[in-house]
Amino acid sequence: MAARKLGVVMNGVTGRMGYRQHLVRSVLAIREQGGVALSDGTRVQLDPLLVGRSATKLREIAERHDLPRWTTDLDAALADADYPVYFDAQVTQVREKSLLKAMDAGRHVYAEKPSAESLAAALELARHARRAGVKNGVVHDKLYLPGLMKLKRLVDSGFFGRILSVRGEFGYWVFEGDWQPAQRPSWNYRAQDGGGIALDMFPHWNYVLENLFGRVRAVTARVATHIPQRWDEQGRRYEATADDAAYAIFELDDGVIAQINSSWAVRVNRDELVEFQVDGTEGSAVAGLHRCRAQHRTLTPKPVWDPDLAETLRFRDQWQEVPDNALIDNGFKVQWEQFVRHVVEDAPNPYDLLSGARGVQLAEAGLRSSREGRRVELTELTA
Template identity: 70%
Template structure:
């Protein structure tokens, strides 16, 4: 069996997502499994090259996982033999590093947002197009079991005409004084690229676009509910970024989406994110893993009577969508899709332009909040 090895420059692997999801659960999992099976029967193996600013930490990770190549010098890594550049750094430094990688002729795979602004995102898309390098953006939530099931329901026509979607995402992120915060402090500083709108609207754009339809208009309100938090050293700081965003998105075809994203909400639902989709023929509630449905023929007939306790057990009348397949880690599944696209003529649709549309939705959501108005979104082109 023939095996091809692909060098992957991984920048930002000392952070939580870069280390846990991209390095350990994706690239190292692929490496330790012997690589990826290709259509011609051969295998594609991966060879990570670690890049980070903290030499001690990068070396510790490399030694722990048997990785021979690492550096604190991005230019040195880009001058080497690695064919793919991956970026999981802070958004504030991502665009500059990706442009360097494009100039070095590397294929690009990156976390989102791909840039701090739509202008920067389009600059990256143009640079990649001009250089002829492949490019992909992480769209991990499309690979969650619950959303895979939801997408299958849409494609099967289960809903009939989709009328509306109601989404809830979030949890209480502790302020850091009495209980350590479970998210990094930079998330709550706008000057460091923080903010729930910037973070989550990029996700919601690709989720809606690829499961139901493109977003054509946005009305949003971004707020900072918790004005003071405490950082990793226990020092208080002023929260300058929004920690909650309340959005209404209008989709192609007329469906209306109401979606709340908050780091200042206590959870009273089955999962940390849930989407309820209502259509003329049926409804579904999908989370990270579960998906429950109710068809038109099985819908109860409530009657409003505030004088009597409602005897209908509504939640009991929904049906679980069964697991009909084995679900891999979503980050790993998309890594495999992207890497196959480089050598196996497989399609990878989630490119820089898809990432740019996500950045635009976040940017326009913040503008909608600041100006207090609805903003229409047209086609986005280079």
């Protein structure tokens, strides 16, 4: 049986994330596998219509991947009834306006995070989707990382007993751009362009924490701009006005305390670029992007503090590797498949615009905590 088609307007595919993760590794990978499998055994094949500001870049991408449809006219793309889904991977500053326009055109919407620059705007997007009666979703890709999927398996099995704390370390050294090109775009370091690591990463930490350990109820944070001057893509020096590091304590349900450091001004001395250590009464685990290692209570060593003797125990060797036990697909692709099923057959999708608003709420609360030097509680959000 031939797969049915689902047209998707993809805005922002000339950017790094929009192109690599969403177009190539998700939508085109789904096309290669023959579409998204539905519960009745049929399949849905995706038909992308590329949208962006640069005709030159769009044409080059379209020709590279043999894609016939592209345009710089978003209004025209949204007016095409053959494309009922709109996806947005633009810079945060312009995302809200485009999502509203797509919903007004009756399109189901799927977006990168953060969904908006402010909590008020993010909430309005969620409410607008409800009024418009359209399906909606926000990218929650890190939930599908192999390491975090293994970690969730441990959580769901009760391995930890009562979870006590979570400690996370994320980041790497992003070059300033003078003597080596920066690995991230320059707008990330300009607050006026929607940059800042808190706005970028706190929405991620919010959905990771709430889906694995419990809702975030309060935050105490300190943000910093450690590197005050950087060089942009044209080699011009500019003032970094956005935070490049954020240090936070998150208070979760059931008394769980999470501490997460996020920094683009740190050199990596760990196995992966992000790692979470979870400690519980019955066991602990350390999870990264791919690996997860665990140590049960019965296998926990008994170190003794003695500053006069060199440590002979090899602590990392005393942890056990959690096996894959399954083929784990690209996280972006898996969530694309989930959203397509949500649109086509009303399958569950908890990662909607309201969930995205909670991520923006946490970022806003963290920045407020840093600015005012105090703990900030989070209120319940409704659309």
